[in-house]
Amino acid sequence: MPPPATPPLPPLPADSQVRIGHVHLKVAELERALAFYRDVLGFAVTQRYGRQAVFLSVGGYHHHLGLNTWESAGGPPPPAGTTGLYHVAFLYPTRAELADAGRRVAQAGLTLDGAADHGVSEALYLRDPDGNGVELYWDRPPDQWPRAADGTLSMFTRPLDLPGLLKSAPGPSAR
DSSP states (O other): OOOOOOOOOOOOOOOOOOOOOOOEEEEEEEHHHHIIIIIIOEEEEEEEEEEEEEEEEEOOOOOSSSEEEETTOOOOOOOSSSOOOOOOEEEEESHHHHHHHHHHHHHTOOOSEEEEEEESEEEEEEOOOSSSEEEEEOOOOOGGSOOOTTTTTTTOEEEOOHHHHHHSSOGGGOO
């Protein structure tokens, strides 16, 4: 007779130091995607793999973002209503840095899909040249996060004062 089955152990939470290391996107045209992530958002190229892939980062990290055409050269964006990446979110350290990113987006003539105040954060939403969703955001300090009476988070989605945000962008001499 087999021994009685041992009930499965509950899953352990991931270590609090786990972070998303990088995102790798399939793109149709490498140079077009590179112009968006490097020239508009300000990521630096850390390495290229010929004409098919490029790795980018901020702050000297090996790469936060990979772009490749290995399976997607010339391909269309996935149709709406299908599974896949909803958006990749880039966290800026301050409201002023988010405002600077918003200024860069506006100067590039790109259209925002939306701009929201979530209570815990302020966010700008747009599409990259391949139709991938991109969120640019900053987090308010945790002591400013909205909370319910029981202490749980009480996030919301409200319109963002975009002109007010953009006014907080650093001037050209601030960098």
